[in-house]
Amino acid sequence: MPEILVEPARRLAGALEGKTARVGVIGLGYVGLPLLLEFDRAGYPVLGFDIDREKVARLQRGESYIAHIPATRIRGALEAGRFDATADFARLAEADAILICVPTPLTPQREPDLSYIEKTADAVAARLRPGQLVVLESTTYPGTTQEVVQPRLEATGLKVEEDFFLAFSPEREDPGNPQYSTRTIPKVVGGAGPQSAHLAESLYRGALDRVVRVSSTRAAEAVKILENTYRAVNIALVNELKVTFEPMGIDIWEVIEAAKTKPFGFAPFYPGPGLGGHCIPIDPFYLTWKAREYGLSTRFIELAGEINTGMPGHVVRRVASALNEDGKCLRGARILVLGVAYKRDVDDMRESPAVEIIELLQNAGAQVDYHDPHVPHLPAMRRHQIKLNSVPLDARLSAYDAALVVTDHTGVDYAAVGEAVPLVVDTRNAYGRGRPPRARVVKA
Numbered sequence: 235m236p237e238i239l240v241e242p243a244r245r246l247a248g249a250l251e252g253k254t255a256r257v258g259v260i261g262l263g264y265v266g267l268p269l270l271l272e273f274d275r276a277g278y279p280v281l282g283f284d285i286d287r288e289k290v291a292r293l294q295r296g297e298s299y300i301a302h303i304p305a306t307r308i309r310g311a312l313e314a315g316r317f318d319a320t321a322d323f324a325r326l327a328e329a330d331a332i333l334i335c336v337p338t339p340l341t342p343q344r345e346p347d348l349s350y351i352e353k354t355a356d357a358v359a360a361r362l363r364p365g366q367l368v369v370l371e372s373t374t375y376p377g378t379t380q381e382v383v384q385p386r387l388e389a390t391g392l393k394v395e396e397d398f399f400l401a402f403s404p405e406r407e408d409p410g411n412p413q414y415s416t417r418t419i420p421k422v423v424g425g426a427g428p429q430s431a432h433l434a435e436s437l438y439r440g441a442l443d444r445v446v447r448v449s450s451t452r453a454a455e456a457v458k459i460l461e462n463t464y465r466a467v468n469i470a471l472v473n474e475l476k477v478t479f480e481p482m483g484i485d486i487w488e489v490i491e492a493a494k495t496k497p498f499g500f501a502p503f504y505p506g507p508g509l510g511g512h513c514i515p516i517d518p519f520y521l522t523w524k525a526r527e528y529g530l531s532t533r534f535i536e537l538a539g540e541i542n543t544g545m546p547g548h549v550v551r552r553v554a555s556a557l558n559e560d561g562k563c564l565r566g567a568r569i570l571v572l573g574v575a576y577k578r579d580v581d582d583m584r585e586s587p588a589v590e591i592i593e594l595l596q597n598a599g600a601q602v603d604y605h606d607p608h609v610p611h612l613p614a615m616r617r618h619q620i621k622l623n624s625v626p627l628d629a630r631l632s633a634y635d636a637a638l639v640v641t642d643h644t645g646v647d648y649a650a651v652g653e654a655v656p657l658v659v660d661t662r663n664a665y666g667r668g669r670p671p672r673a674r675v676v677k678a
């Protein structure tokens with residue numbers, strides 16, 4: 235322990251060590267709920283907070299609302315007696331460590347919407363007491379923790395590093411990935427000062443396999459932006475190469491498979507129908523906004539955004555030209571979209587390119603149905619109003635002019651679809667793996 239700790243920090247360090255410190259998590263979504271359960275599993279008393287009373291009620295009944303978190307996990311935590319959830323923010327005073335996992339979307343003008351973080355910071359400030367550690371986990375631009383959260387907490391008269399402690403630790407959740415869990419994914423941590431860094435590191439060490447400490451909250455915030463920008467840019471690169479190779483008769487999937495046999499200097503990324511989810515399409519633009527303050531432009535991010543947002547249009551043009559080759563036109567064509575969640579084997583529709591694709595197809599006059607075992611109804615979304623229910627894969631399959639694979643969930647009977655429809659447009663190489671179907675397959 236290199237740092238000499240002030241008294242409130244020493245007390246908290248002791249409670250963290252003995253696992254008597256109560257860990258509060260604010261925002262019990264895809265990130266917050268698994269994190270809360272991880273601290274519960276590690277033996278800490280935990281208390282979850284959410285403004286959504288329905289989520290709180292479901293947790294208290296021992297139910298789960300996230301597909302990959304089984305209800306038995308919640309019930310087990312309730313039975314062990316250390317787990318509680320509430321919508322009563324007065325109870326923040328009970329928590330020794332408070333982890334903030336609220337949404338960080340973009341405004342309609344594509345600027346950071348920090349309103350959730352601001353509201354949460356104000357709620358924490360209203361009950362802040364000496365000896366509490368506050369960690370922001372929501373993805374955001376470098377500077378947020380100490381420029382947005384810290385002043386709100388210090389407005390109470392308490393001082394960071396003396397009375398309370400503040401850190402940033404980016405979430406690296408990969409929903410639906412069975413290989414890694416919240417516990418096994420290394421956790422990056424940066425503190426507002428050495429006391430905060432030390433406490434945040436001990437907190438996560440108590441529950442997770444590996445903690446990676448960086449020098450500041452800004453560096454920790456930048457780590458997450460780098461990771462997501464790296465993905466956005468590399469996905470854009472393969473999407474651009476896909477479009478470039480198409481008229482040359484080169485299959486990008488075959489090229490990537492061969493390229494990834496190179497044992498160094500190459501990491502495979504795969505093309506698709508456009509970016510989805512809460513992170514990759516959004517987070518890099520947090521940096522773009524912040525960079526403007528320094529008179530800088532983030533050209534890679536802008537270009538990647540441009541290429542990736544052009545993908546739904548590209549896919550729809552491929553569907554139209556493939557139908558045309560069969561002597562059909564898009565207007566009036568019956569099209570079955572396979573998979574609408576933003577990625578394989580999740581039920582999350584946020585920013586899913588499927589929504590735009592369906593809308594573009596409908597606007598062109600196509601009759602669109604979809605099948606997704608994880609999304610029984612297309613929910614109303616901020617910018618889209620599509621009212622569809624998932625259709626079963628049954629005898630009616632043969633009525634479709636084409637199937638369009640947008641998301642390649644496992645467990646979907648692609649072979650049956652490929653036998654029943656005359657044309658498949660495949661954005662995920664779902665038909666590149668098994669026996670070729672009767673349908674003509676066009677990659678897009």
Ligand SMILES: NC(=O)c1ccc[n+]([C@@H]2O[C@H](COP(=O)([O-])OP(=O)(O)OC[C@H]3O[C@@H](n4cnc5c(N)ncnc54)[C@H](O)[C@@H]3O)[C@@H](O)[C@H]2O)c1
Nearest residue numbers: 261262263264265284285286335336337338372373405407
């Ligand atoms: N989902 C992912 O895979 C992922 C991965 C890495 C990072 N992140 C980041 O983590 C953060 C949270 O994302 P998520 O996917 O868990 O979002 P989510 O929408 O699943 O969950 C957010 C939760 O916060 C609650 N909430 C909203 N405002 C609140 C408030 N003022 N007080 C208390 N609760 C409030 C919502 O009701 C919801 O339950 C975001 O910054 C996101 O960018 C997400």
